[in-house]
Amino acid sequence: MAQAWHSLSLICAEEMKRPCIEADLVLTLIPLLESTDQEMLLHAGRAIGRICYDNRDLQEELVKVGVIPSLVRILTDYAESEPLVHVALLALYNLADLDSAKEALSMTKVAEQLVKQLRRAESHERLEIVFEVLQALAENDALKVQLVDAGVPEVLSEILLRLQGSSQAEDTCIVKAASDLIVSLLLGGKKGNLKVVKKSAKTILLTLARHENSQGKTPWMLNLPHLSLSPCFLTSLPCLVLPLSPDGNCLRMFQLGVIHQLLDLLEKQVQSGDTSVQQAALSALQSLAVPVVSKVQLLEEGIAERIEALLRSESPPVQFKLLGTLRMLADGQADAAEILGQDPLLLNRLVQWCSVSDPSGICGEANRLLASILHHNRSQEVVKAIQAAQGVKHLVSMTTSEHAAMQNEALTALAIASAIDLETLEESFKESQLVQGLHKLLRDDNTSPEVKYNSMGLLCRLLNSGDLRQEIEKDKIKDTLEQLCSHSNANVVKEAITTLEALRGET
Numbered sequence: 325m326a327q328a329w330h331s332l333s334l335i336c337a338e339e340m341k342r343p344c345i346e347a348d349l350v351l352t353l354i355p356l357l358e359s360t361d362q363e364m365l366l367h368a369g370r371a372i373g374r375i376c377y378d379n380r381d382l383q384e385e386l387v388k389v390g391v392i393p394s395l396v397r398i399l400t401d402y403a404e405s406e407p408l409v410h411v412a413l414l415a416l417y418n419l420a421d422l423d424s425a426k427e428a429l430s431m432t433k434v435a436e437q438l439v440k441q442l443r444r445a446e447s448h449e450r451l452e453i454v455f456e457v458l459q460a461l462a463e464n465d466a467l468k469v470q471l472v473d474a475g476v477p478e479v480l481s482e483i484l485l486r487l488q489g490s491s492q493a494e495d496t497c498i499v500k501a502a503s504d505l506i507v508s509l510l511l512g513g514k515k516g517n518l519k520v521v522k523k524s525a526k527t528i529l530l531t532l533a534r535h536e537n538s539q540g541k542t543p544w545m546l547n548l549p550h551l552s553l554s555p556c557f558l559t560s561l562p563c564l565v566l567p568l569s570p571d572g573n574c575l576r577m578f579q580l581g582v583i584h585q586l587l588d589l590l591e592k593q594v595q596s597g598d599t600s601v602q603q604a605a606l607s608a609l610q611s612l613a614v615p616v617v618s619k620v621q622l623l624e625e626g627i628a629e630r631i632e633a634l635l636r637s638e639s640p641p642v643q644f645k646l647l648g649t650l651r652m653l654a655d656g657q658a659d660a661a662e663i664l665g666q667d668p669l670l671l672n673r674l675v676q677w678c679s680v681s682d683p684s685g686i687c688g689e690a691n692r693l694l695a696s697i698l699h700h701n702r703s704q705e706v707v708k709a710i711q712a713a714q715g716v717k718h719l720v721s722m723t724t725s726e727h728a729a730m731q732n733e734a735l736t737a738l739a740i741a742s743a744i745d746l747e748t749l750e751e752s753f754k755e756s757q758l759v760q761g762l763h764k765l766l767r768d769d770n771t772s773p774e775v776k777y778n779s780m781g782l783l784c785r786l787l788n789s790g791d792l793r794q795e796i797e798k799d800k801i802k803d804t805l806e807q808l809c810s811h812s813n814a815n816v817v818k819e820a821i822t823t824l825e826a827l828r829g830e831t
Contacts, residue, residue: 357394369411420460435474665706735778742785
């Protein structure tokens with residue numbers, strides 16, 4: 325009997341696949357996967373593997389007739405039989421990309437069996453095929469949870485540590501595959517499963533830290549360059565550490581030089597033109613810039629100068645991510661805003677982007693960064709620099725944006741800048757007809773209460789200029805302010821009264 329099935333496994337070559345299916349041989353083979361005869365299991369498994377190779381229709385048919393539970397049973401019952409495990413893994417490898425197969429696998433304990441095989445694997449070939457299966461399964465939210473619960477992050481960390489410092493090409497491939505798989509587990513899934521991300525991150529960090537403490541070795545993050553990790557893993561490090569303790573882990577990453585490695589990676593990718601890695605590296609830096617303790621330190625590390633090369637990028641996604649990263653740096657930090665606001669190369673590029681009309685959102689992001697720099701800045705030099713770069717007119721235009729949030733950002737930034745150095749801004753305000761624009765916002769019934777409130781706040785600042793006060797009086801804004809004193813919003817009423825008093829010279 326075994327010889328017959330051996331023959332069947334040999335004839336199920338490419339030209340015989342369809343006849344095998346049409347003859348209902350698949351339905352005949354499936355029950356044989358429940359056999360306790362290992363020789364029969366082996367040959368039936370090989371036949372199935374050849375039938376399902378590189379043929380989606382046949383693969384779907386196999387899943388439909390119930391091959392998945394049988395393959396997992398082989399991994400469970402014959403975990404130490406190398407030939408049977410190899411056949412089962414190959415079959416899973418061919419099927420794992422199918423959504424139907426993932427759904428079927430989510431109903432089994434395949435994650436536990438794959439972890440066992442990772443721990444048992446002695447050859448690079450075996451590790452690679454298990455990684456391929458795991459990578460496919462990690463695309464499914466339900467399976468991702470099972471993989472984390474089964475201990476996949478811990479085993480991957482142990483593999484990284486075991487191969488630490490190896491210069492062999494095969495080891496380098498395994499390290500890259502393991503680091504890519506860690507990234508997949510850290511990405512949270514379609515539903516943004518933060519619990520999975522946190523558990524993965526905690527497991528990985530505890531494993532690495534435990535090894536570091538017990539072995540008395542160099543901290544693992546210092547060995548990142550020697551681990552030959554993929555760019556994806558390096559750019560996922562903030563995702564690895566920040567969910568646990570943002571401030572403390574950010575400082576830890578600064579101390580261990582991870583920021584320099586990210587910046588080095590970014591510079592290399594700028595030269596090579598790999599925009600996907602550029603975006604990932606910028607996302608990582610943006611995540612690191614969230615905690616207050618990180619912002620100024622990132623600037624001290626030279627991030628502004630190091631990412632300046634990206635200002636020349638013609639890739640809209642990279643430009644967009646760069647602007648978001650810089651805006652995160654400036655948020656709430658006068659020192660950071662002052663450094664960025666006195667960089668002529670940055671300001672000139674921002675003004676250039678502010679003039680672009682495209683669907684990518686670059687113009688809006690450039691305006692928002694310019695507004696953020698002015699908002700958080702406290703220096704006259706920054707106001708003068710932005711005025712010299714002709715950036716003020718773009719912020720005036722931003723006050724008429726169709727998005728209320730952007731209008732408020734521009735109004736607030738201009739009010740703060742006016743409080744710092746109105747004299748420098750006066751001519752630009754007159755040329756761009758700021759007073760008339762503010763009056764239009766106040767008269768428009770569709771203007772949001774917050775925008776009206778911030779418009780009046782800016783008007784109060786403009787009254788400190790003789791020329792601008794004359795424009796305000798000439799445009800009869802006083803009449804509009806008096807009407808706003810009966811507005812339905814209490815904050816608008818209060819600000820209208822305050823602005824009227826300032827206009828009359830009562831304050």
